[in-house]
Amino acid sequence: MNATDMAVISVKNLSKRYGRIIAASDVTFDIPKGSIFGLLGTNGAGKTTTFKCMLGLARADSGMVLLGGAPLRPKTFEELSYVPETSALYDWMTGRDHLEFTRRAFRRYAAGRARELLELFGLDPMRKAGKLSKGQQSALALTMAFSIRPRMLVLDEPSSGLDPLHQRHVLDLMIDAAAGGATVLFSSHQIGQVERAADHVAILHQGKIVVQGEVDQLKASEKIVEATFDPHVPALDGLDADPNVRRVMRNGRMIRAFVRGNADEVARRINVASPTSIRVLDQNLEDIFVAAVGAQASSAAGREV
Amino acid sequence: MPAILTVDPRSGVPIYHQIVEQVKRSVALGVLEPGEQLPTVKQLATDLTVNPNTVARAYRDLERDRVIDTAPGRGSFVRDTGTAGRAKQTLTDVTGAALNEAVREAKSIGLDRNEVSDIFSGILDRWYSTSPGAEARKQQ
Numbered sequence: 001m002n003a004t005d006m007a008v009i010s011v012k013n014l015s016k017r018y019g020r021i022i023a024a025s026d027v028t029f030d031i032p033k034g035s036i037f038g039l040l041g042t043n044g045a046g047k048t049t050t051f052k053c054m055l056g057l058a059r060a061d062s063g064m065v066l067l068g069g070a071p072l073r074p075k076t077f078e079e080l081s082y083v084p085e086t087s088a089l090y091d092w093m094t095g096r097d098h099l100e101f102t103r104r105a106f107r108r109y110a111a112g113r114a115r116e117l118l119e120l121f122g123l124d125p126m127r128k129a130g131k132l133s134k135g136q137q138s139a140l141a142l143t144m145a146f147s148i149r150p151r152m153l154v155l156d157e158p159s160s161g162l163d164p165l166h167q168r169h170v171l172d173l174m175i176d177a178a179a180g181g182a183t184v185l186f187s188s189h190q191i192g193q194v195e196r197a198a199d200h201v202a203i204l205h206q207g208k209i210v211v212q213g214e215v216d217q218l219k220a221s222e223k224i225v226e227a228t229f230d231p232h233v234p235a236l237d238g239l240d241a242d243p244n245v246r247r248v249m250r251n252g253r254m255i256r257a258f259v260r261g262n263a264d265e266v267a268r269r270i271n272v273a274s275p276t277s278i279r280v281l282d283q284n285l286e287d288i289f290v291a292a293v294g295a296q297a298s299s300a301a302g303r304e305v
Numbered sequence: 306m307p308a309i310l311t312v313d314p315r316s317g318v319p320i321y322h323q324i325v326e327q328v329k330r331s332v333a334l335g336v337l338e339p340g341e342q343l344p345t346v347k348q349l350a351t352d353l354t355v356n357p358n359t360v361a362r363a364y365r366d367l368e369r370d371r372v373i374d375t376a377p378g379r380g381s382f383v384r385d386t387g388t389a390g391r392a393k394q395t396l397t398d399v400t401g402a403a404l405n406e407a408v409r410e411a412k413s414i415g416l417d418r419n420e421v422s423d424i425f426s427g428i429l430d431r432w433y434s435t436s437p438g439a440e441a442r443k444q445q
Contacts, residue, residue, distance in 0.1 A: 035356075171354050175351060175356065195314040198356060
């Protein structure tokens with residue numbers, strides 16, 4: 001059985017343009033059952049567009065989406081919770097009204113669960129949504145989302161506006177849902193959250209997926225070879241063309257090569273040029289993100305070295 | 306048991322690796338005893354706020370390395386025989402790798418064998434105060 005057979009959420013070659021702007025280009029990923037999949041990207045990278053196209057809230061120009069193993073259909077939404085990036089609450093309705101709304105719409109609604117969640121987030125169910133802070137509005141939307149014990153969750157920036165304690169609660173809820181067999185897809189700016197909760201990650205940049213895989217595997221397979229030379233870094237022919245080398249940063253006497261796969265081989269090649277020092281460093285997700293996403297971000301980081 | 310485990314998600318070391326190594330360390334040191342039950346995957350995932358699949362993977366690796374046994378429906382337990390020895394062997398390998406890395410670094414910045422040896426002796430003296438080596442050097 002391959003990954004696609006196991007996938008609960010499957011997105012294939014999804015593309016979407018808004019006029020001349022390519023919001024999503026050939027986006028493809030599979031999310032296995034019980035996984036937490038983190039979608040990372042800078043602002044405008046295409047995260048929200050991807051979610052909207054997946055859920056039929058925007059029409060994709062091309063591509064295919066399978067949710068729960070089937071194309072989008074009304075039944076899909078009985079066990080799927082979506083929390084959009086911006087509040088979709090009704091200002092004049094109280095928290096309790098919203099939950100009543102949820103109860104009527106979803107057979108899977110669990111009143112006891114909803115009460116626990118209100119308490120967890122410290123929400124007053126009698127307050128109108130319009131009177132809640134941004135963070136409280138997010139918490140109410142999450143309370144609705146988790147109260148139906150969803151089998152699939154799509155959360156767009158679920159912790160934006162929440163304080164650190166409530167952010168941790170959101171991660172706990174996602175982990176709890178996944179441990180119970182639910183499949184979670186979420187986007188975040190906060191790499192630390194993705195690093196903690198997600199087992200799979202994709203990095204979107206300018207509408208394209210530039211990196212994807214298992215978080216632990218990416219960390220294990222992406223290394224930095226850092227070397228210093230005296231008086232300056234030699235040409236090192238062919239290093240940039242090496243398919244395993246994602247990127248090379250040269251900075252005066254120092255060179256850093258971001259390597260996928262066998263870093264020893266790259267280290268050996270650099271070592272032949274007699275550096276004054278050479279070492280192989282592990283990469284965390286932030287390093288991988290910066291290496292993948294960008295010229296601007298990386299040249300700024302390069303100057304700091 | 307969770308109190309003895311902590312993970313650093315920001316580290317470049319995969320989280321499952323951190324869990325495997327810490328459980329082995331606890332077993333080698335006797336903090337976790339043979340027959341002792343480990344938390345369930347779900348429990349440990351919640352306690353550490355890490356992905357359940359990551360914990361499950363760590364447990365699979367610990368089973369493969371014969372440090373724990375998992376009985377379906379009953380939970381995971383530290384194995385009875387020879388487990389501490391096997392766990393210690395792994396930690397010895399980890400130590401060897403760390404020393405290898407340090408020496409490679411030392412060589413790359415141009416230290417010669419005697420300089421490295423002196424540094425190493427100094428460190429040994431700090432942690433093994435009554436070692437025969439330290440006595441011998443004092444007599445020189």
